[in-house]
């Protein structure tokens with residue numbers, strides 16, 4: 347006999363114990379619920395124990411350290427966007443979080459939930475990958491870390507094993523010469539699912555030469571992808587039009603999209619290249635500014 | 636299914652209810668607590684008719700579980716007017732004819748109040764983005780935007 351139940355573990359240890367000792371009972375973690383509740387109503391109504399992980403200190407902590415930033419997995423996007431210091435450091439990531447749904451959705455939706463839900467079009471995912479985010483995961487054998495680009499393993503599938511949960515994301519702290527950006531294309535101006543998206547983070551030196559870069563694309567493959575060829579096209583350049591065009595071309599080449607009502611394969615390949623050029627220009631200007 | 640006992644506050648009043656673990660806050664408000672001002676348009680977070688505040692933050696009550704209200708403060712449209720009459724936001728919606736069928740109105744009133752508490756003097760673009768998650772099939776939105784602007788003026792300089 348299975349039925350719905352609700353649990354609010356008070357510590358990570360309790361959460362892990364609950365998730366790993368569940369036996370045949372299905373457990374589902376709950377953060378802001380903006381994916382969970384929609385899925386519960388439409389896709390899959392089977393009973394389960396809903397484990398609310400957003401009250402844990404580790405999933406709520408926000409720590410801006412001297413060389414790293416830790417963002418708790420369950421912090422709502424609206425809360426992140428009210429933090430002026432974080433916004434100044436990671437404007438691209440926060441813009442990506444700010445694109446998730448309406449004001450109401452942002453009051454609940456977390457970037458941890460966006461990542462764990464593993465939608466190909468999840469807006470924060472390319473921005474996290476571009477920022478070199480590392481997932482901090484708790485499980486029965488302690489904590490482990492995994493690069494954001496390795497966390498999503500397929501459509502709706504993440505790399506968490508039974509008993510594991512995502513605590514937060516560790517991001518290398520941007521210097522005054524770092525800039526990030528995320529752009530997506532949607533047919534409307536608000537409330538839509540990305541046709542394509544691109545996140546870029548660059549570092550420049552005093553002469554404006556790009557010394558480090560990461561580029562990631564979303565909604566154009568089963569998972570968001572890191573595009574090393576696009577980064578290679580930027581590193582060593584002055585981030586001029588030719589370099590941006592080469593990075594854009596690398597993104598178009600790396601994309602393996604599907605055709606659906608929001609865009610054809612050819613269209614998405616082209617658009618993701620354009621988004622890369624524009625996002626890289628914004629990241630460059632932020633890095634220089 | 637074992638029901639869960641929840642204690643919460645709705646519009647500053649302490650309330651207790653029993654709910655199923657998968658029941659939404661929207662269903663609890665309407666079906667268990669008789670607060671039917673909060674409307675259901677879609678049930679999937681798209682229309683905003685179910686907007687309430689949870690610890691002061693604007694959310695869709697159709698995407699919150701009733702059990703999550705434990706120990707929290709819920710604000711619904713029923714808490715906006717007081718004994719003296721309508722809140723200026725409600726008054727301005729009436730004066731500007733910012734509603735026809737009215738199904739979206741409670742959500743818009745709650746969302747507008749949350750906006751004006753955060754930003755007492757929003758420009759039109761801010762208003763339109765803030766309310767992008769509140770759909771209205773009747774008014775065409777212009778009258779709603781005007782009502783919000785009027786309400787902001789009224790709240791800043793009460794007549």
Ligand SMILES: Cc1cc2nc3c(=O)[nH]c(=O)nc-3n(C[C@H](O)[C@H](O)[C@H](O)COP(=O)(O)OP(=O)(O)OC[C@H]3O[C@@H](n4cnc5c(N)ncnc54)[C@H](O)[C@@H]3O)c2cc1C
Nearest residue numbers: 375377378379380381382447456459460462468469512680
């Ligand atoms: C109207 C509407 C508009 C939307 N618009 C967008 C949009 O524009 N862009 C976009 O990317 N998304 C959008 N979404 C989807 C959704 O809001 C986002 O994916 C959101 O970031 C999910 O976060 P959450 O905290 O609500 O996650 P939840 O719904 O709580 O969880 C999502 C998934 O992750 C799991 N999970 C959550 N936290 C953890 C954790 N710490 N450890 C392990 N597993 C966990 C849950 O079990 C679930 O499977 C929209 C949704 C709605 C309803």
Ligand code: FES
Nearest residue numbers: 676677678683697
């Ligand atoms: S009923 Fe909740 S958003 Fe439509």
Ligand code: FES
Nearest residue numbers: 735737771772773
């Ligand atoms: S007045 Fe009818 S939906 Fe807005």
